[in-house]
Amino acid sequence: MAKQMVNPIERHVEKVVVGVAALVLVFAIARYLVTSPNQLELGGQTVTPRNIDAAVAKRADEVLSQLRNADPKIEIPEPLFEEFAKSLAPLEPKPLPAAVPFLPDVPIIDPPIQLLGRAKLVEVIAPAKPAVAHGRSTMSKGGTGPPYVPANWVTVSALFEYKKQVDAQKRAYGATQEELFLLPAEIQRQKLRADGAASEGDWEDVQPWPAGQMSPVPEIELVDSARGDAKLVPSEDAKALENFAKFVTDLPRQRDFARPLMAEIVNGAKWGFPILTTYNDVLKQDQQYMPSSGSEPRDLYGLGSKPTTAAPKALTPEQQIDAHLKEIEALLASAKKSKSINDTYRANNKAIEIMGSPVASASQKSRAESLKREADQVERDIKRWEMTGPQGGQSTGPATQETRRQPEPVQQIWVHDAAEGSIANTATYQYRMRFRIFNQFAGLPEKFDDPNDAAKVVLVSEWSEPSDAITFDPVFMYFVTYDDKNNREIGVEFFRWYYGVWLKSRRQKLGIGDLLYTKHRTPAPSLTDPTAIDEPEVEWACEEVVVDLDFGRKVQERKPGRGPGGVTFGQVRDDTAVILMGPDGRLAEKYVSLDRDHPAKREAAARVWTPHRR
Numbered sequence: 184m185a186k187q188m189v190n191p192i193e194r195h196v197e198k199v200v201v202g203v204a205a206l207v208l209v210f211a212i213a214r215y216l217v218t219s220p221n222q223l224e225l226g227g228q229t230v231t232p233r234n235i236d237a238a239v240a241k242r243a244d245e246v247l248s249q250l251r252n253a254d255p256k257i258e259i260p261e262p263l264f265e266e267f268a269k270s271l272a273p274l275e276p277k278p279l280p281a282a283v284p285f286l287p288d289v290p291i292i293d294p295p296i297q298l299l300g301r302a303k304l305v306e307v308i309a310p311a312k313p314a315v316a317h318g319r320s321t322m323s324k325g326g327t328g329p330p331y332v333p334a335n336w337v338t339v340s341a342l343f344e345y346k347k348q349v350d351a352q353k354r355a356y357g358a359t360q361e362e363l364f365l366l367p368a369e370i371q372r373q374k375l376r377a378d379g380a381a382s383e384g385d386w387e388d389v390q391p392w393p394a395g396q397m398s399p400v401p402e403i404e405l406v407d408s409a410r411g412d413a414k415l416v417p418s419e420d421a422k423a424l425e426n427f428a429k430f431v432t433d434l435p436r437q438r439d440f441a442r443p444l445m446a447e448i449v450n451g452a453k454w455g456f457p458i459l460t461t462y463n464d465v466l467k468q469d470q471q472y473m474p475s476s477g478s479e480p481r482d483l484y485g486l487g488s489k490p491t492t493a494a495p496k497a498l499t500p501e502q503q504i505d506a507h508l509k510e511i512e513a514l515l516a517s518a519k520k521s522k523s524i525n526d527t528y529r530a531n532n533k534a535i536e537i538m539g540s541p542v543a544s545a546s547q548k549s550r551a552e553s554l555k556r557e558a559d560q561v562e563r564d565i566k567r568w569e570m571t572g573p574q575g576g577q578s579t580g581p582a583t584q585e586t587r588r589q590p591e592p593v594q595q596i597w598v599h600d601a602a603e604g605s606i607a608n609t610a611t612y613q614y615r616m617r618f619r620i621f622n623q624f625a626g627l628p629e630k631f632d633d634p635n636d637a638a639k640v641v642l643v644s645e646w647s648e649p650s651d652a653i654t655f656d657p658v659f660m661y662f663v664t665y666d667d668k669n670n671r672e673i674g675v676e677f678f679r680w681y682y683g684v685w686l687k688s689r690r691q692k693l694g695i696g697d698l699l700y701t702k703h704r705t706p707a708p709s710l711t712d713p714t715a716i717d718e719p720e721v722e723w724a725c726e727e728v729v730v731d732l733d734f735g736r737k738v739q740e741r742k743p744g745r746g747p748g749g750v751t752f753g754q755v756r757d758d759t760a761v762i763l764m765g766p767d768g769r770l771a772e773k774y775v776s777l778d779r780d781h782p783a784k785r786e787a788a789a790r791v792w793t794p795h796r797r
Contacts, residue, residue: 302630304622305355307644308348310341310368310596313616314459315650318452319658321683321710322445324603331449331710333682335655336601338445339370339614340457341647346592348620356623356630363590364431366619366641367397367440370598375611375652386615392602393446395439398430403638405628414634416626424626424640431621438472441596444483449710450683456484456597463521468591482525500542507533508547511554518561527562531555609657613649660787661699661725662778665690666759668734673761673775675699676784677723681707684792688723695732699725699763706794716794727771731762738774 228238317337324332349363373385401423405414416424430436442465445454458465466480473481511530518526537543537551596618600606622642628634658680665674677688677699684707691701702722709715738760740753759775778784 301632302356302624302636303632304636304639304642305348305352307618307620307642308344308351309645310343310616310618310647312648313339313341313614313650314457315339315614315653316455316457317653317655318454319655319680320448320451320454322451322601323447323449331682332603333451333680334601334603335606335608336445336454336599337372337606337612337614337653338454338456338597338599338601339616339650340459340595340597341368341616342459343441343594343596343618344592345590345594349590352623360623362432362623364621364623365437365440365594365596366431366621367391367394367443368596368598368616368618369643370600370614370616371646372600372612372614373649374607375613379611379652381613389598389600389605389614390602391443391598391600392605393443393599395436395443397440398427400640401427403626403640405634405638414628414637416628416637421626427640428621428625434472438469441472441594442469443597443599445599446601450708456595459595460593463523464591464593465595468594471590482523501544501547504537504540504543504547507537508550508554511537511551511558515554515557515561518558518565522565522568524562524565527558527565530558531562534558606655608655611652611654613652615646615649617646618644659723659725660783661723662781662784663759663761663773663775664779664784665692666732666734666775667692668759671695671732671734673729673732673759677701677725678787678791679721679723681719681721682710684708685787685790686721687788687791688721691723693729695729697729699727699729707792726766727763729761730764730770733760733762736760736774738776740776 315337317335319333319335321331321333322336323330343365345363349361352360352363370389370391371386372389373381373387375381401420403416403420403424406417407413408415442456448454456465463480465484466482469483470480511533514526514530514533517523518530534551534555538548538555540548543551596616598616600614606612620642622636622639624630624637625640626637628637631637660678662676662678663673664676667673672692672694674690674692676690679686679688686705686707688701688705689703691699693699700723702720702724704718705721707717707719707721709717735757736759737755738758739755742751742753756776758777761773761775763771763773765771
């Protein structure tokens with residue numbers, strides 16, 4: 184077989200292919216790994232191996248920031264526990280049969296825990312129209328100055344929806360935020376004009392007195408963090424806030440904030456707060472802040488019972504003991520009606536006093552001993568009622584400290600306006616109130632959607648609508664009750680409210696140019712011993728001057744009747760007109776016959792204190 188001839192190309196074609204491939208490989212390596220780096224598109228930009236790590240990190244930070252700032256689309260269902268409980272309650276008026284199939288299990292849905300950084304300030308529920316109690320008394324002021332001062336006082340009170348406020352706080356701050364701490368409420372007043380009108384700008388702040396001890400509210404000034412992406416509380420502000428929180432959250436102080444006690448009243452009108460629900464309800468509300476006071480609410484006000492007035496000194500010792508026995512009976516009747524264990528204690532103590540009295544007869548001591556046994560039994564009845572309830576069901580045992588600290592759903596809040604010289608005589612006022620609570624997230628800017636809300640330590644409600652108007656009577660009155668034409672004189676009788684009682688002066692003779700003034704000693708009750716009689720030197724001073732006397736003035740008496748305008752005119756007669764000028768230069772005119780029989784004079788005379796009218 185002849186050998187075939189192979190040309191050089193065919194002989195070396197494989198080597199040529201391998202060489203070309205090698206060249207292509209060398210070109211690719213040079214092109215993509217040496218001469219020009221790899222590139223790719225990231226977020227609309229071309230990146231290389233040199234900066235790809237930084238670009239990816241930057242993009243990751245942007246995505247993370249968007250996730251943190253995004254508004255989570257979460258639908259929070261309303262709490263259904265109360266509805267669920269109502270569905271299991273017996274239907275009225277027709278009761279269910281004894282055998283009732285259970286409903287399917289229903290999940291109890293509580294308010295969610297607030298997401299970090301999304302809380303909004305809780306709104307404080309505003310009070311409804313407040314009620315007011317007012318009077319004029321002599322009270323123990325304490326501190327510097329005179330120990331006893333006469334003053335007009337007003338107690339402004341409204342109901343605070345405690346449970347509703349707690350529920351609102353849970354919805355705003357999270358399910359665990361059920362502690363609520365009150366701060367002293369605020370009041371304003373406006374003086375009404377003679378026509379009964381007032382304007383919104385007439386409201387003035389009232390500095391409460393007496394009031395619960397209050398620490399100054401710290402001021403928080405937020406600062407930016409080092410990176411500028413957060414708000415921080417300076418350490419000194421944080422320490423001040425911590426001390427304030429400890430001060431506010433003290434339970435007895437919380438009671439003082441809600442219902443401060445009135446100063447001790449010596450003479451005059453007896454203080455009493457407006458009872459918006461019942462007296463016993465207020466004692467139960469106090470119990471929330473006095474967990475160690477026992478199962479019976481402590482009576483801090485002494486207004487729950489109205490015992491019989493103490494027997495006067497004119498009674499014989501035997502009559503006084505009989506009066507005390509009747510007082511014990513009244514206390515026991517009050518205890519049975521109002522379930523007041525405090526009244527049983529008072530009755531018990533008074534019975535023991537009579538049993539040991541040397542002037543009590545054997546029958547009176549026997550009666551006192553019987554009443555003491557009855558008081559002990561009523562006390563046991565009340566304690567049993569507290570444990571079993573009015574239906575006599577199974578006892579749950581005495582209330583523990585935790586159960587006593589459960590808040591009442593409604594709290595009665597009041598504020599006093601009783602500072603010396605605060606309230607003018609003969610003036611008419613209206614009051615309004617607003618509530619304040621402690622911001623639980625104060626000093627925690629990371630909790631709030633708006634970090635600046637963390638600087639608000641005190642949260643305040645809107646103002647209530649105005650209260651009913653109240654008017655304070657004058658403390659000084661005078662009447663012209665005598666005229667002497669021959670000597671051109673008149674006689675004036677003065678009436679004055681003096682440290683809790685009304686006093687009357689001797690009739691003072693005055694002429695033209697004389698100032699309405701007299702000063703002399705008058706019997707009055709002692710301030711230090713209510714049973715003793717003092718004789719202070721009392722001034723009756725009026726800044727009016729007699730400028731003229733018109734004897735024989737013709738006047739016609741006018742009385743309410745069926746005549747024109749509802750007035751009936753009497754006979755024309757002679758009278759004496761007294762023209763007076765006040766400090767403002769205005770003239771006033773009085774008639775002796777009208778003043779002598781004036782209804783206001785008869786009313787003032789009926790109120791005058793005398794030793795036999797104590």
